[in-house]
Amino acid sequence: MSDTKDIELEQFIARAPAAVWRALTEPELLARWWAAGDIKPIVGHRFTLDMGSWGRQPCEVLEVDPGRLLSYTFAEGSLDTTITWRLEPEGAGTRLFLRHAGFAPDSPALKGMGGGWPSLLGRIEAVAA
Numbered sequence: 001m002s003d004t005k006d007i008e009l010e011q012f013i014a015r016a017p018a019a020v021w022r023a024l025t026e027p028e029l030l031a032r033w034w035a036a037g038d039i040k041p042i043v044g045h046r047f048t049l050d051m052g053s054w055g056r057q058p059c060e061v062l063e064v065d066p067g068r069l070l071s072y073t074f075a076e077g078s079l080d081t082t083i084t085w086r087l088e089p090e091g092a093g094t095r096l097f098l099r100h101a102g103f104a105p106d107s108p109a110l111k112g113m114g115g116g117w118p119s120l121l122g123r124i125e126a127v128a129a
Helices: 017-025 027-033 108-127
Strands: 005-013 046-050 056-065 069-074 081-090 093-103
Touching (some): 005 108, 017 027, 017 069, 017 093, 027 108
Antiparallel strands (some): 005 093, 046 056, 056 069, 069 081, 081 093
């Protein structure tokens, strides 16, 4: 039995997987729908995401399958969670899966991020246009 909790969501985005991939991996696009940061889809790349009042969160890319999968640590030293994006072509668009894993069951961030991710996912489609 795991002593951590995960957030798992999926969203259909009416854009090609390549466009969604760019929204997840190009810093200027990522900043438009979520947070500014120097992300690069390269395993081992360390970067930060500027979460405004929550500070700059250190991250490290763990796994990359270009156009299909991106996984990175998030908030190392505080939350110590992992964000994994999986993209699957679906019709004329993309089914985007998010797994934000590793929250302590009593973490206030679990509730906060669990409530915040759905609205953030809804913003990707406009940025991927």
